Amino acid sequence: MRIESKTVRLRLVEPDDASFILSLRLDPKYNRFLSEVTNDVDAQRRWIERYKQDERDRTQFYFIIERLDDGSRCGTVRLYDFRQDSFCWGSWILLEENKTKTAALESTLMVYDVGFDELGFAKSHFDVRKGNEKVVKYHERMGAVRVSEDDENFYFEITKDAVDQVRVDFEKVIHKEPRKG
Ligand SMILES: CC(C)(COP(=O)(O)OP(=O)(O)OC[C@H]1O[C@@H](n2cnc3c(N)ncnc32)[C@H](O)[C@@H]1OP(=O)(O)O)[C@@H](O)C(=O)NCCC(=O)NCCS
Incomplete structure (x- = not known):
């Protein structure tokens, strides 16, 4: 599975990505x-080797x-905890110094393309730490709608229909040419 957008693509994690992933996850x-x-x-x-079995099991x-542009790695994202009509996503990280301007929006839309179109879910659920205000916003x-919370997290849901409503606007942002001069 490999999905492309305007400036970034998603490709499946391999065991050789271990040190890259670890370096991101150890970085404060x-x-x-x-x-x-x-x-x-x-x-x-x-x-990662154990995870590859989950991948085969879908x-x-x-x-x-x-x-x-150069094939270099600029982040990670993961879809997991597949339920009846909903998938969870997370492990979302983008490298400050190597991400593209629209990598956040592009990777989010690609996650929803995989979850909704490729895998056929109608909703997505995920949690965000309460202090992670930028990501909550x-x-x-x-x-996305906040459906519950505990001491540590807000729990969100978003439907395919909600994503379809903002998709056109997002695609405009992604495809806008950079201003010249
Ligand atoms: C979470 C993470 C991947 C998000 O990536 P990011 O690049 O910081 O995302 P941003 O919030 O800056 O959004 C990117 C751009 O999209 C824009 N954007 C966001 N939502 C938008 C919308 N609905 N419409 C138009 N533009 C939008 C933002 O304004 C921002 O533009 P700017 O660069 O001109 O300011 C990154 O911050 C990260 O790696 N954080 C550490 C790990 C983490 O906390 N992960 C999440 C765990 S739940």
């Missing part, structure tokens, strides 16, 4: 609102976000 710039991982590249590699898809702006 990105991991404040993510679950902790141990600093052990072999353990990370084994985790119960989980973990992607590297790559730039189209990001999802609400896209039409």
